[in-house]
Amino acid sequence: MGERKIDTEGCQGIKFRNVTPDVFSCMKQKLQAYGIETSPGDSGTLEGNGIVAHFSWDGEANLLIEIKERPLTTYCGQVSGKLRAFLRECQGY
Template identity: 85%
Template sequence: MDERKIDTEGCQGIKFRNVTPAVFSCMKKKLQAYGIETSPGNSGVFEGNGIVADFSWDGEANLVIEIRERPLTTYCGQVSGKLKAFMRECQGF
């Protein structure tokens, strides 16, 4: 059984800017391909691979992700690094 850590210390929120509708859609597809289910719409929860996070996109440019749970063996930096890599791929960098 995978153990998860409730983030009582809290990973820092991850804020992305210049997130167009196409980039937001791409980001959700990347998460789903990675095994993480995402709520429909501009805000909600994504969950999978031991990670639970809230997300909120303003529909224009700003996306905020707050990690609530993660596997005990996974650091905040690993999760945020993967999210940032997905974002770079979606923005074409």
């Protein structure tokens, strides 16, 4: 099993805007299909593939994801890039 890095100084929070209820639901489904379990509801934990993150959605439009742990071989930009790709896919449904 690969080593994980606890991000005490690493990834900044990733903020998404214009996240409608449909887009939020779609993103959670994409994360789960990618192997990342998500807490039910509008806030909680994302965990899988060596990544641990906290998420919080305001129920209307703003989503914040904070990466807490990640594999040593994975950079913050890779994680945020994948999340942004999921968002773009979900905005097109």
